[in-house]
Amino acid sequence: MRVNYGLPARPPVPPADDNAGALHLVEDFRASIVGAAAGDADRLVSILRIFGAYSPYLSSLVRRDPAGFADIVERGPEAVLDDLWPTLTPEATAGLATDALMRVLRKAKARVALAAAVGDLALGWPVMRTTGALSRLAGVALSAAAAHMLRAGARMGEITLADDADPERQSGLIILGMGKLGAGELNYSSDIDLIVFFDSEVAKPTGKRSPTETYVRLTKGLVKLLQERTADGYVFRVDLQLRPDPGAMPVALSTDAAEIYYQSLGQNWERAAMIKARPVAGDLAAGREFLQRIRPFVWRRHLDFVAMRDLQRMKERIRDHHGHGAIRVEGQDVKLGPGGIREVEFFVQIQQLISGGREPQLREPGTLAMLDRLTALGRIPDDERRVLTEGYCFLRHLEHRLQMIEDAQTHEIPNDPALVPGLAGFMGYGDTDEFRLALLGHLSAIEHRFASLFAAEEGDEAPSRSALPVGEDAIADYLEQAGFKDGARGAGIIAGWRVGRYRCFRHERARALVEGLTPILIKAMAKTAAPDSALLLFDQFLTRLPAGVQLFALLDANRNLLDLLAEIMGAAPMLAEMLARRPLLLDTVVGGEALRPITDAEALRADMAQALCDVTDYQDLLDAVRRWTADRRFAVGVQLLRGLTDQRAAGRALTLVADAVIGRLVDAVMANFALNHGIIPGGGFAVLGFGKLGGRELTVTSDLDLVFLCHVPEGTVGSDGAKPLSPGVYYTRLGQRLIAALSALTAEGSLYEVDMALRPGGGAGALATGLGAFATYYRGDAWTWEHMALTRARVVAASDDAFAERAGQLLDEMKRLKRPPARVLADAAAMRGRMDRDRPPRGSWDLKLSAGGLVDIEFIAQGLLLATGGQRPWPTDTASMIGLLRDLGALEAGEADLLCSALDLEAGLSASIRLTAGDDFEPAIAPESLKILLARQTGVADFAAVEALLDEARPKVRAIFTARIGDPAAAPDDNAPAAAGLPIEEN
Structure with a gap:
């Protein structure tokens, strides 16, 4: 990622002419100033005055190394540092005795301190350039010291070196830089935080001492090399307190012991510290491997x-x-x-x-x-x-x-x-x-x-700390006073929490947290459409929690989340069931993902790729895809429930999710299938989406209407794998694998129900249809209702881009076939009439099947589009179809506006009801809070206004249907699907 070097500071204010420190340092350096070139002399005086006035330490460094200081000013600190680093490598310092190495490193520290000060104070270095130079010094000094101690250990017969020229390589000695050193952000007089491990699988101790004794001795020697004060000063103070359990553990410990500690006893502050951990010296490869192994401890996939x-x-x-x-x-x-x-x-x-x-x-x-x-x-x-x-x-x-x-x-x-x-x-x-x-x-x-980040809610809405009554009878009265109908049942549930009935209450802290939260939760649930049901669903939710402290601490700190959870449990059983299966879906709300709109297909695919980047096993992939999808579907549901999006935008978002899932699983299934059966050379496979998937109008509960297309080059007899299959069997089994990948119930639940009934020939047709057979079917055998369904079809995924384009061209060609307009409209009217008779609406709130409902709107759009045609690309969503028909003159502007308005009203209400009341909604028995929710999401004052909108819109929609398509009641009923064998002509 791009490095942010930060902002430069202001240069120091030049000291007054009579500043004693500045005068003395300039005077002490007078000979060098006189001997310097004019420009260098001015710079020397300016910097010396600043050092002398503000920093006794920098003044002492100048007096100690005047030639080095002059070189920094003359050539610039970057050039001096570039020359310095190669002199400190393990190779360059290989022949030095311990005392000599200590002198070299301390002189280097003084040179870097001067160079960084000149860059900072005189040249306006950004803050991270200064810290970067100091951090690099720490890294090279540690590397030189580690190599020195490893060579010494080899001379003493304690270890065997894999590479005498590069003793750190394959040494198994891991030196992790922590804190500011790990991040490359050391401050000017920083100590360095280290953790030292040795990898038992890589390290080569001779057995003269135990491995721990050997590497403890090496570590202590390394620390002495760096922090012991001599006449030349010191290099860095070293802090080893960030290691596991520093009061009991040695200063160097095995990676096996460290892994056991982090996975079983590691604390959250250690997770935070490990964010900045970086191998800085020793066996860098072993260090990176160790950090990879403890990554699950540091980077938990679920919010903590x-x-x-x-x-x-x-x-x-x-x-x-x-x-x-x-x-x-x-x-x-x-x-x-x-x-x-x-x-x-x-x-x-x-x-x-x-x-x-x-x-x-x-x-x-x-x-x-x-x-x-x-x-x-x-x-x-x-x-x-x-x-x-x-x-x-x-x-x-x-x-x-x-x-x-x-x-x-x-x-x-x-x-x-x-x-x-x-x-x-x-x-x-x-x-x-x-x-x-x-x-x-x-x-x-x-x-x-x-x-x-931690602000508690303030004011009257702040979480109350009032205690619950003692005893089930008292709790029952408390609940009924709050608005619950069955107080006794609710009291029994809460009593179970108090005695730790579920796994999530095993920890005393969890029980204490939930005791304080319960009054607030009851108050929030009492505001919902069904408080008793909300409490029951919340109880079911708790039964599936593996632990409770994290969740209860989260709710304790976030009142808004508590209200949302209560609303989900009381008003959205579908989302409640999602949460009951996967409580950690709440992560997406707190992390912000659930509130961000899903609009960008590329970003969504990139997000999925990142979520699955660590998954290699096929079965693990299926589970990971289900988790990822559940997060996004839950997010859209929350946005709908809270009125943060409308159904049209939600449908597009859910379709983007489905598209990404299908595309990823097509790739995964084909790759997995090819392991045994190879591929069909030159073949192709595509997934067509029909219905709500094709129209980009999915709901949270929609199934997927799919059709599979395939292509087999002429003369191909089978696949090229170890277990070859004939082309027909190959694509049939591949399609079956894909359906299973999409619909099979795994430990993480299921993704989608898949419906293949719209494929050519329906249930009797081939699971995967060849391109030629697909064209033949729609030119001669398809019923009118199948042509209408085809208007919403689009290519969702394919084996490769070229075949996706080829399938898309065929699909567009089939949509543009010329059909007898009168026959199409008559068949559409007849189909709608049969539906009125054979599948009457369940009541006035059957938003799909009622006269003037969603089916009427879809039939108008699809029937008129088939009858009218047109050369521009056909959209697949109903609202855009209506807009195209208006542009083509098949609908008047007023008719189109009315249909779009009715579509938004009825589809939006349908989505909200599915989330909140399920399939059955009866206004007479629906809670008032649910009616208020529907009114709020419709944008009107009250529920009566919602009913008024429906009563006004639906007769007008049916009138348009009758005028543009035909009268369903008067259409002939020939007791057959409308109608096969349409005489089709090419455009």
Whole structure:
């Protein structure tokens, strides 16, 4: 991903002419200044004055290495560093004794510190360029020290080296850089956080000592090389406290022990820490392999809200430990205090913990780069990214200035107000008040955005902590007063929660959380259409939870989610059943996925590819596709329930999901099938979508109307696999495999019901039809209703792009066949008449079959399109068909507007009712809250207005049907499907 190098700081304010520190350093360096060229001399004086005025530490480095400093100023820090790195490699330092290596590394540290300071203070380096140079020094120093200790271990007979020239390679010694080192973000006087492991499968100890003793000794020697203070200073302070259980575990432990620890005892703060883990020295390949093995611990596919709460508590403990309260200037800790650097890092890590398991692009360690990625993915708005980026860069620059003064690992602004003006000048502010305002502004903005991640609802709607009554009778009365009908049954359910009846209540914390949540949940359910049913469904939902702490902590912190869950349980049994099967679907709501519209086919396919990137086994793929699809269907259902989308947009979204699924499974099934049976050389296979799939009008419960096309080159006798099949058998079995992949019930449920009845010949026809047979059928044998169904057909997926185009051309050709208009309309009217007689509507709220209902609208669009024709491409969705008929003059503008309006009304109501009431809806017994929901989603004042709209629209739709298609009641009933053998002419 693109690296964000951050923003440059202001250059320091030049010191006053009489500044003692500046005068002394310039005077001490006078000989070099006089000997320098004019331009270099000016630069030397300018930088020396800044160093002398603001940084005793940098002044001491200049005095220690005047030639090196002059070289940095003359050639530039980048060139000097480019020359330095090769001198520190394990190969370059191979012949050095321990003392000599320590001197080399310490002198290199001083040279990098000077170079970074010149780049930062004089050349305006962005903050991450400075941290990058410091991080690279740590990496090369660690590598040189590790190679030195491995060679020493080999000389002592403790280990065997796989490669004397490159002792780190295949050594099994894993040195993970953590925190800022892992992310390449070391600060100016940073210590380095390391975890040291050894891979028992790779390491080659000789047995002279135990493996643990050997690698502990190597680790201690490496630490001494880097952090022991000598006359030349030190390289880096080393912190090994991030290793598993540091109070009990050795400083180096085996990867086997580490894996067992992380998978069984690993804590959430360790997951967060591992986000930034990176092999920095030793056996890099073994390090990468280890991180790959513990990836399931770090990147969980399902949301762990407890991790977010744990991070919040960790941040609160840091504040408490350091005594930080209100934001201030004097004494402010710019790293750990409120609004500090750590809050920006936590802000990013929390987003990563929420979604990184499902979205691999969120697994990068860099803070600024991840802020860019979160914005690109729509997780945070651009203005929030800008505020956090600017604040982070300002504070990192300030952190560097604080540490440059005395090379102290400090993050605190001095408590003495008299010292603040000097720090302001070092930060480039001549006006101390301007510096104060800038600092306080950044701190406040960061604190506000960090706090928003955990903000509890405020006001009257805040979650109540009122306790439930004791005893089932008292709870029953409590429920009935809240609006439940069967209080006794509800009280029994709640009593079961209290005694830990289900797996999710095994943990004491889970029972404590649900005890506090139950009054709030009851209040939310009482607002729904069916409180008793909502409570029962929620109870069924709990029976399937493997654990409860995470969910209950999530609900405890998010009142909006609690209300949504209650609404789903009380008003949307279909979504409730989805949740009962897969409780972790709630992840999509909290992570934001469920609220984002699905409109981009390419983005959706890319999202699926990322979700399935780790899946290689065919059966695992089927399960993963079902999980991915359930997430998206649930999301669309939530959007419909909450009025965030309408049925037309929801239909397109659900169709995009189905298209992506079918395309992925066609590829997977064909590849799996070919393992045994090979392919038909030169053959082709395509999936046509009919009905709601073809028309891009799917609902959450729609089945898939499919037709399979195939092509077999002339003369082909069979497939080319180890178990060859004849072409007919090959494509039949391939089609059966695809149907099974789409509809089979696995551990993750099923995807879709598949209906193949629309294929040529219906149930008696071949499962996969050749192109020629398909054309022959529609030219001579297809019934009128099949031609009408064909208007909605489109190519959904194919074995390759060329065959998809060929199938699409054939489909378009069949749609454009000339048909006798009078015969088509008469057959359509007759079919509708038979439906009125044989399949009468179940009641006035049968939105599909009622006179003037959805079937009437679809028949008008399909019948007129067949009768009218036209040369422009035919759309497959009903609304666009109506628009085309208006453009062709087959419908008047007023008729088209009325039909589209009625379509939106009836399809929208149908989708809402399917979500909320299932197949049966009777206004007389429907709860008032459900009627209010339907009115809200229709955009009218009340349910009476909904009924008025229907009563007005449906007679007008039937009138258009009668005028344009024919009178269903008067159409002849010849007791046969309308009509085969239409005389077809080519266009």
